[in-house]
Amino acid sequence: MAWDFETEPEFQRELDWMDRFVREEVEPIDHVLRNPYDPNDPLTRALLPPRKEQVKERGLWACHLGPELGGPGFGQLKLALMNEILGRSRYAPIVFGCQAPDTGNAEILAHYGSPSQKKRYLEPLMNGDIVSCYSMTEPHAGADPTLFTTRAVRDGDEWVINGEKWFSSNARWASFLIVMCVTDPDVSPYEGMSMLIVPTDTPGVEIVRNVGVGLEGEEHWGHAHIRYTDVRVPADHMLGKPGSAFVIAQTRLGGGRIHHAMRTVAQVRKAFDLLCERALSREVRAGRLADLQMTQEKIADSWIDLEQFRLLVLRTAWKIDKYNDYRKVRGDIAAIKVLTPRVLHDVTSRALQLHGAIGVSNDMPFVSMLISAYSLGIADGPSEVHKITLAKQILRDHRAHEGLYPSGHLPSLEAAARERFADLLEAEIGNL
Numbered sequence: 001m002a003w004d005f006e007t008e009p010e011f012q013r014e015l016d017w018m019d020r021f022v023r024e025e026v027e028p029i030d031h032v033l034r035n036p037y038d039p040n041d042p043l044t045r046a047l048l049p050p051r052k053e054q055v056k057e058r059g060l061w062a063c064h065l066g067p068e069l070g071g072p073g074f075g076q077l078k079l080a081l082m083n084e085i086l087g088r089s090r091y092a093p094i095v096f097g098c099q100a101p102d103t104g105n106a107e108i109l110a111h112y113g114s115p116s117q118k119k120r121y122l123e124p125l126m127n128g129d130i131v132s133c134y135s136m137t138e139p140h141a142g143a144d145p146t147l148f149t150t151r152a153v154r155d156g157d158e159w160v161i162n163g164e165k166w167f168s169s170n171a172r173w174a175s176f177l178i179v180m181c182v183t184d185p186d187v188s189p190y191e192g193m194s195m196l197i198v199p200t201d202t203p204g205v206e207i208v209r210n211v212g213v214g215l216e217g218e219e220h221w222g223h224a225h226i227r228y229t230d231v232r233v234p235a236d237h238m239l240g241k242p243g244s245a246f247v248i249a250q251t252r253l254g255g256g257r258i259h260h261a262m263r264t265v266a267q268v269r270k271a272f273d274l275l276c277e278r279a280l281s282r283e284v285r286a287g288r289l290a291d292l293q294m295t296q297e298k299i300a301d302s303w304i305d306l307e308q309f310r311l312l313v314l315r316t317a318w319k320i321d322k323y324n325d326y327r328k329v330r331g332d333i334a335a336i337k338v339l340t341p342r343v344l345h346d347v348t349s350r351a352l353q354l355h356g357a358i359g360v361s362n363d364m365p366f367v368s369m370l371i372s373a374y375s376l377g378i379a380d381g382p383s384e385v386h387k388i389t390l391a392k393q394i395l396r397d398h399r400a401h402e403g404l405y406p407s408g409h410l411p412s413l414e415a416a417a418r419e420r421f422a423d424l425l426e427a428e429i430g431n432l
Contacts, residue, residue, distance in 0.1 A: 011078060014060065018085045025051055027089045034219050036091050036099070037131050037173045051095045052128055062097035062126055064255070065110060071097075071126075076255075076317035080262045084310075087266025097128055101169060103259060104252040105132045105178055108195070112240035112248055121176055121197060133174035133200070134252070135226060139166040143381055145180065145246065146189040150228065152181035152196055159183075159196055159238065161204075161231040171224035172210055174200050179228070180245050193245035197237045204231035214371035215362070250326065257380050258320065261313045261336040264376065267369060268309065268347050272302050274364075275351035282354075289354060298350040309343040312336055331393030334386040341377035345370060 007015065029047055038044060055061050064079055065071030074082070079098075086092040093099035102125055109122040124130045141147035150163025161181055171177060177198045184192035198205065205228060212221035240248050276299060279290035289295045316332040323329060352359035352366035359366050377383045401407045418425060 007081065011081075014058070015081060015085065017058065018060065018082060021054070022085050022089055022092050025054075026092045026095055029091045030089050033091065035173075035222070036094050037170045037222060039129075039131060039173060048091070048095060048128075052097070055096050060096060062106075064098050064103050064259075065106060065126070075321040076258065077314065077321050079259070080265075080314050080317040083259065083262030084265050084269070087263030088270060093263070094128070097126065098259075100256060100259065101134045102132050104256040105134055107255055108178070108239065108248050108252045111251055112195075112244070114236065116236065117197060117239070124175070130175035131170055131173050133168050133171040133177045133224075135165045135168040135171065135177040135179045135198075136249070137166050137168075139164055139225065142166075143385075145193060145249070148180065148182060148189070148193065150179070150181050151185070152179075152183050152194065154183075154235070155232075157235050158232045159235060161196065161198065161228045161233070163228050164208075165224075165226045165228070167211065168224045168226050170222050171200065171207060171226055172222060176200060177205070177226075178239065180249065183242055187243070190246050191243045194242050195239035195245050195248050196233055197239055198228075198231060198233050202231050202233060204229045213375055215367065253380055255326070257333050257337045258313070258316060260376060260380065261309075261340045262317070264340045264344050265306075265310050265313055267372070268306050268344050271344070271348040271351045271366070271369060272306055275299065275302060275347070275354055278351070278354045295354065298354065302347045302350055305343045305347055309336075309339050312339065331390050334390040334393070337380065337386045338383045338390070341373045341375075341383060344376065345373035348373065 033044055033047065034041065036044075052061070059072055060082075062071035063074040063082060066073035082096075083093075083098075086096055086098070093103075106122060106125055109118060109125070113122055121132075125132055136145070137143050138148050138150060140149075148163075150161065150165060152159045152161045154160075159181075161179060163181070165179065168177065177200060179196050179198050181194055181196055182189070182192060183194040186192070205226065208225040208227050210221040211223045211225065212218065213223065276290075279295050279299060280288060282289045284292075286292060290299075312332075313336050316329060316336055319329045319332055320326065326333065348366055348369045352364075352370070355364060355366070358364055405412050
């Protein structure tokens, strides 16, 4: 029986190296570079490539992909442990070749891309030479693909795309977009939508404007409203088969959702550590904040939230490795997707409160972390949708009870028990 919570010594050594490397070589970069997705920033070109080379030499580059695609093929459990470290820094995922949305885009290119598509788009993406964009959601429909109207029509050896997409993250820096389009409006949306690879310099691709999140400066505004007007791409730029967009999207989103949760564990721990540091450092009239019961309650609640969340993420990662099928862990992924924003919000809020005025200022990271929590409750599907998914998955393993009373009705259970043990009960009574 294998059931433990220990990391094998060989991999623990890699985690220890990563911890030191991220702390000493990567986290300081967060405070000097402007945007992790801008490959044209001269300072980015000076700082990131040598650090990427160190990661590659260590054999830790693009660990989410297999050896045939340039990665070591680590399973999700190892990735979860790695992301608890990488999630501390905005730049660490890029330095290790596993940043969103490129990880998801690389995964579907690896699974569904043709040899020519992999050569042109996957290889430079894997090498960290370019970044990509997943262009899915639409202004009028949000994240509900059944309401999408962006069309792609076959015209000879080309697909012609018309429509608008909203919140296409990193489009302004991306070399190509993966666009979800309606290719057959006469069938169900689940069968009539396809994915097309669109180079961003294709005529007719127009970034109407870039949108920021929360308090970001304009240089960070990276979520694009895109208009596609008679955009022509070769027929061989379809990803997978016509009508397979939903299947491809689930492959991408399943991994993306758990990777978000893995990185969020690191952010929650960061907020928790700052909370504890503040409790021990701040003196009030009655002594240290740490000696006050309301502070102790915040610390206890936060530790419980963090550990429950972390263990559910790790177990979900373990189940993905075990079954190698995202569909079999759909409910688990939905559960951690719901927990991700909730736990980050709650622990960060307690840490902010304990810091007082400086906690709400831009001297500390808490406000940005709270905005991230709200974003995580919307990205890759809102929490409400994932609660519905989880409830449906759970109810498949339960059955309705026939009869007037519920199965837990105590008088009925007692009557059934008395009937079963009637002989023993009568004998016992007779001996009185």
